[in-house]
Amino acid sequence: MIEVNGLVKRFDGFAALDGAALTVPAGSVYGLVGPNGAGKSTLIRCLTGIFRQDGGTVRVGGEDVWENPALKARIASIPDDWYYFTQSSIRDMMRFYRGFYPSFSMERYEKLREVFQLDERRPIRRLSKGMQKQAAFWLALSCMPDYLVLDEPVDGLDPVMRRQVWSLVLGDVAQRGTTVLVSSHNLRELEDVCDHVGIMDHGKVLLERSLAQLQDNMVKLQVVFPDGMTEVPPELPVLHASRIGRIHTLIMRMGAQEAADLLAPYSPLLVDAVPLTLEEIFIYELGGADYAVKDIVL
Amino acid sequence: MISLNYRDSRPIYEQIRDGLRKLIVTGALGADEKLPSVRALAAQLAINPNTIQRAYNELEGEGYIYSVPGKGSFAAANAAADSARRAELLVQVRELLSELRYLGVSQRELEALVKEENGHD
Structure with a gap:
């Protein structure tokens, strides 16, 4: 379980994190999403004990992370700007990791060699970007971590490798109950792998739900009202409305059944409930926070 | 699968x-x-x-x-599961039938369709 409360991190007076709070239940895969500059990577660096927070608490499994080597030995992380020693090969890095992670499994390391098929003796900096990322996964998964913290993890990986990597991570979640926190912009992919989602903006976590809750609590309806009714009744609690011809598309913050019941008194000709994708939820939730695609023509 | x-x-x-x-x-x-x-x-x-x-x-x-x-x-x-699914599908068929009738498909055409489909078995 990862608990972050009232987290504040300032750089030269700029608050990159401004009271962020989130809870990642044990054994879940938590997706952290948010626009560029929302504070995702800063939060992740606080979580892995790289940054010392200016305020608030960061607790992993009930303990503070800062300067806690015993706890950090159970957390593996793949940052967005990973670092390897110059001239070191994967094999050198493996020896280095093995020294820091008591749970490092050679058996797993050997098994993963089949998966990644990288030359473990070549200097890592002479591998391509995607191959370096594969090396990061190879090393991180060999550490048998209880907590896995990933910042934009599958960027730069080819489609087969993305799937391969997720399959390995999710297998670990199902088998060992690994807790995973992942930041990403690929909402389509997060929808498959996550069970919890937190949306960040301006250094705060705006909303945090399980994916099931998110999908059940917001609904997109296509509605055709009877003749003579051209406008959406103002008393309906509509988050977003648009229309093409006679078909109104309404986004409402409620379950599909509840929304259908609310619309029934207007005797609409057609009510069709369409589940929202995570991408749509992201856009509509942040739409209230002054964030939307702006109509600018260049 | x-x-x-x-x-x-x-x-x-x-x-x-x-x-x-x-x-x-x-x-x-x-x-x-x-x-x-x-x-x-x-x-x-x-x-x-x-x-x-x-x-x-x-x-x-x-x-x-x-x-x-x-x-x-x-x-x-489980027969119970089958009957639940059957009820669910019948509701869908009912909706489809009313829409087809709306589009002017006659009773006879629908009956012919059902017969034709049954003939496959």
């Missing part, structure tokens, strides 16, 4: 649920046959195990599968 369609508007768990249900209803998964474990399916489809568990829970609630602690989930040979 289950294919996920990422362009499908249904959530992933519904696609898995419907996919497994189809396999059971059509007999591709026979009665008391073991379903893949949540873990195996999670790794195979690269899908969150809790999402798969949710699909399994719903199928169990509907009576299509039963689980044996420590052994896994198995397809049920």
Whole structure:
């Protein structure tokens, strides 16, 4: 379980994190999403004990992370700007990791060699970007971590490798109950792998739900009202409305059944409930926070 | 055995649920046959195990599968599940029929269609 409360991190007076709070239940895969500059990577660096927070608490499994080597030995992380020693090969890095992670499994390391098929003796900096990322996964998964913290993890990986990597991570979640926190912009992919989602903006976590809750609590309806009714009744609690011809598309913050019941008194000709994708939820939730695609023509 | 369609508007768990249900209803998964474990399916489809568990829970609630602690989930040979599904499908047929009538398809044409479809068996 990862608990972050009232987290504040300032750089030269700029608050990159401004009271962020989130809870990642044990054994879940938590997706952290948010626009560029929302504070995702800063939060992740606080979580892995790289940054010392200016305020608030960061607790992993009930303990503070800062300067806690015993706890950090159970957390593996793949940052967005990973670092390897110059001239070191994967094999050198493996020896280095093995020294820091008591749970490092050679058996797993050997098994993963089949998966990644990288030359473990070549200097890592002479591998391509995607191959370096594969090396990061190879090393991180060999550490048998209880907590896995990933910042934009599958960027730069080819489609087969993305799937391969997720399959390995999710297998670990199902088998060992690994807790995973992942930041990403690929909402389509997060929808498959996550069970919890937190949306960040301006250094705060705006909303945090399980994916099931998110999908059940917001609904997109296509509605055709009877003749003579051209406008959406103002008393309906509509988050977003648009229309093409006679078909109104309404986004409402409620379950599909509840929304259908609310619309029934207007005797609409057609009510069709369409589940929202995570991408749509992201856009509509942040739409209230002054964030939307702006109509600018260049 | 289950294919996920990422362009499908249904959530992933519904696609898995419907996919497994189809396999059971059509007999591709026979009665008391073991379903893949949540873990195996999670790794195979690269899908969150809790999402798969949710699909399994719903199928169990509907009576299509039963689980044996420590052994896994198995397809049920349950008439109750069939009748629930039958009722659900009949509602859909009713909706389709009223729409077809709206479009001016006559009673006779519909009856001919039903006869023709039955003739396939």
